Amino acid sequence: MTISRLTLTDFRNHAQLDIAAAPGFVLLTGPNGAGKTNVLEAISMLSPGRGLRRAALPIMAREQGPGGFTVFAQLGDTALGVGTDPAAPDRKRVRINEATATASALAEWLSLMWLTPAMDRLFTEGASARRRFLDRLTYASQPDHARTSARYERSMRERNRLLTADEPADPRWYDALERQMADHGAAISLARQTLIGQLSERLEQEHDGPFARPLLALKGGGSATPDALLDAIRASRHMDRAAGRTLIGPHRADLLVRHAAKDIGAEFSSTGEQKAMLLAIVLAHADAVTEARGARPILLLDEVAAHLDPVRREALFARLDSRGGQVWMTGTEPAPFHPVLDRAVHVRLP
Known part of the structure; x- marks a missing residue:
């Protein structure tokens, strides 16, 4: 499972953001407040539920925008879209290949797992x-x-x-x-x-x-x-x-x-052991999903370098690299991601 293109419109602080992604690592860097976690949250909305922040839908719409938002992702020949209308800001709309669908149907097309500092x-x-x-x-x-x-x-x-x-x-x-x-x-x-x-x-x-x-x-x-x-x-x-x-x-x-x-x-x-155990569970789960569905889930790792010492960071990157699949990561600086930086899609947010 790979998102080849992600487009956000009036989502959080992003009036319009278009990212051309690829298999492997996708690294989002930038200062605090640039909207890195917002991008991961937007992707998480392409799954059943309320996303990685569990926020109310009206809050996700850009404050200076018209009152609604859209998140679009292209996965091969499949197009997934979620959003809200200004007239119904608390209702999540879902479209799969241009057809109206339920939120629970998203799980049939895309497997997602995320880790955030709050977790x-x-x-x-x-x-x-x-x-x-x-x-x-x-x-x-x-x-x-x-x-x-x-x-x-x-x-x-x-x-x-x-x-x-x-x-x-x-x-x-x-x-x-x-x-x-x-x-x-x-x-x-x-x-x-x-x-x-x-x-x-x-x-x-x-x-x-x-x-x-x-x-x-x-x-x-x-x-x-x-x-x-x-x-x-x-x-x-x-x-x-x-x-x-x-x-x-x-x-x-x-x-x-x-x-x-x-x-x-x-x-x-x-705290470091707890984060390591969470990562161990997520990585084991990714292996289980790959075996069950024949496709590796997309991982969203927000500030994943936090609370991990250099040894654990390098071990994490090595394991992610060896398993394949698409992994979206965020950080304020690219330096902690040096082991994979040369082969990652690096998006710098201002």
């Missing part, structure tokens, strides 16, 4: 961020996961409305929604567990070198069997009504990560 806190923050991280990985290897997750969330929102209604709802409404949640929820849990198994198998083959080797596990989230999950959700209906929300299901799962060599939780590791 350095992934292991010390709440479980929701780790679930989103795990689901982004799962979208890339199993495109149907995006559609299944959207259907589960829709059914759960409807059930939560029933739970908080002033008048008791017809039990048959609960039964129908809970059946849908159980079917979709079990599929979500199974997809996550399958991915964790694939990643663990690859990580076990890696020696404890520059990248701290992580051990992965999924905690909670309910059963991967639809009938068992349905029984658990129905049994929890009284408690859920008291809480005003659904307390059982894959939306409550957590990704657990441990430093293999030190046998400690990732949250107790150093």
Whole structure:
């Protein structure tokens, strides 16, 4: 998977930006505020979800612009486009080869994974961020996961409305929604567990070198069997009504990560070790996607040189170089990227 051309119109600080890219490394450099991360965010919008910043759509439109934005990417013979209209700034429009499509359909055409400085806190923050991280990985290897997750969330929102209604709802409404949640929820849990198994198998083959080797596990989230999950959700209906929300299901799962060599939780590791473990997971995932889909995912690495010593930086570049695929990276200066600078598409933003 390679973006050959990326065009931004009225996205963040970019009134108009056109980048001719190529396979391999694409390096964006420039001073703080030049809009390097904005470019990566624009690419991340070509996937299901809210992008790498999880920002509201109206915020992404350029302040001095007409109120909407567009992001266009050419991938071989495939054209992907996302954007908003000034008349509906909070609605994401998606077009694939000039035809209107859903956001979840983007996962069928393009696999993306990103790392940002904010994700350095992934292991010390709440479980929701780790679930989103795990689901982004799962979208890339199993495109149907995006559609299944959207259907589960829709059914759960409807059930939560029933739970908080002033008048008791017809039990048959609960039964129908809970059946849908159980079917979709079990599929979500199974997809996550399958991915964790694939990643663990690859990580076990890696020696404890520059990248701290992580051990992965999924905690909670309910059963991967639809009938068992349905029984658990129905049994929890009284408690859920008291809480005003659904307390059982894959939306409550957590990704657990441990430093293999030190046998400690990732949250107790150093910042450099945490970043190294994140990189190890992403690189193992890229290998898994390549095997599953026959095409390597595009990696978006924002300020990837931060918190990495020279040894880890060189090891990262060497591994990325040996695996192939397209990798977009940002940095204020080109010097930290010297090992790959001679073969990278280098875009300097003012």
